[in-house]
Amino acid sequence: MVGAWTLAATHAATVRIDTSKSPALKTWADSVLPIANEWYPRLGNLLASSEGHRLLDVTIRINPDFKGIAAASGPYIEISTDWITRHPEDSRGAVIHELVHVVQEYPPGQAGWLTEGIADYFRYAIYEALPLAEFPRPEKPQGYLDSYKVAAGFFFWLECGPAPGIVRQLNADLRSGKYQETLFTERTGRGLRDLWNDYLTALRPLPDLPREPRIWRHAKGSFEFQPNGTWTEFENGKPVWKFIEMARTPQYIEILDRPRNIRLRLTSPMVQLISKTGWATLYTGEWTAPPSTKQLTK
Numbered sequence: 001m002v003g004a005w006t007l008a009a010t011h012a013a014t015v016r017i018d019t020s021k022s023p024a025l026k027t028w029a030d031s032v033l034p035i036a037n038e039w040y041p042r043l044g045n046l047l048a049s050s051e052g053h054r055l056l057d058v059t060i061r062i063n064p065d066f067k068g069i070a071a072a073s074g075p076y077i078e079i080s081t082d083w084i085t086r087h088p089e090d091s092r093g094a095v096i097h098e099l100v101h102v103v104q105e106y107p108p109g110q111a112g113w114l115t116e117g118i119a120d121y122f123r124y125a126i127y128e129a130l131p132l133a134e135f136p137r138p139e140k141p142q143g144y145l146d147s148y149k150v151a152a153g154f155f156f157w158l159e160c161g162p163a164p165g166i167v168r169q170l171n172a173d174l175r176s177g178k179y180q181e182t183l184f185t186e187r188t189g190r191g192l193r194d195l196w197n198d199y200l201t202a203l204r205p206l207p208d209l210p211r212e213p214r215i216w217r218h219a220k221g222s223f224e225f226q227p228n229g230t231w232t233e234f235e236n237g238k239p240v241w242k243f244i245e246m247a248r249t250p251q252y253i254e255i256l257d258r259p260r261n262i263r264l265r266l267t268s269p270m271v272q273l274i275s276k277t278g279w280a281t282l283y284t285g286e287w288t289a290p291p292s293t294k295q296l297t298k
């Protein structure tokens with residue numbers, strides 16, 4: 001009966017939205033509240049670092065006098081009435097970002113680029129499911145210090161390949177005040193600055209590719225690159241799955257099928273499954289020359 005007692009005693013943390021100062025945003029609040037209440041405990045689970053870490057009930061105040069965009073302090077979030085009115089399409093993601101801050105509970109003095117990068121990682125990569133290629137990647141040393149969405153894309157790339165689980169580990173280290181940059185080297189064998197360069201290199205498109213199709217034929221069909229940036233798998237001449245390109249090196253191209261969360265690596269001579277279940281070779285085959293211009297325009 002211990003389990004039943006634990007369940008009964010567990011307090012489900014909730015989010016409420018106070019629109020008393022901005023009654024015109026009541027409809028907006030009614031549409032955001034279910035999302036906030038679904039995602040707040042989920043973010044709590046994703047960022048749990050110890051047993052029994054309890055989430056506080058959150059109050060989101062929609063404030064016509066707030067000068068910034070949004071800010072979190074303890075279990076309170078303030079969001080500008082004017083900003084929501086002008087940016088309704090961004091406002092849900094901003095709520096997710098601020099809810100991450102409530103969950104983080106880091107002691108003062110932690111690196112701001114990590115705190116904001118983790119908040120935007122959960123907003124854009126997890127909640128909005130933005131493809132990796134759409135994160136901004138400034139071509140400069142230590143570009144991750146641009147924080148927010150830039151650092152979020154960098155974490156997303158690390159999670160997708162070099163260091164799965166690193167966001168959770170960063171969060172735990174920041175929360176306990178033990179974070180050190182050596183964490184990146186311990187996890188990957190590469191320093192933080194080198195990893196940033198690896199990220200830029202991996203995502204840098206080959207200059208000629210977007211303009212011409214490319215085909216990788218395997219035993220059951222083919223993967224074909226479309227100039228819009230997606231890859232399509234064909235079987236018996238029919239398209240069966242669409243993939244988004246995740247990373248590219250001179251040796252391989254990595255593609256993701258988001259609905260199935262399957263990640264494949266097109267290499268020569270193999271297609272490898274590199275999803276959570278590990279590495280497995282699926283097919284063998286080879287790159288073939290793209291069709292000539294004559295064939296395309298026929």
Ligand SMILES: [Zn+2]
Nearest residue numbers: 097101116119
């Ligand atoms: Zn923030």
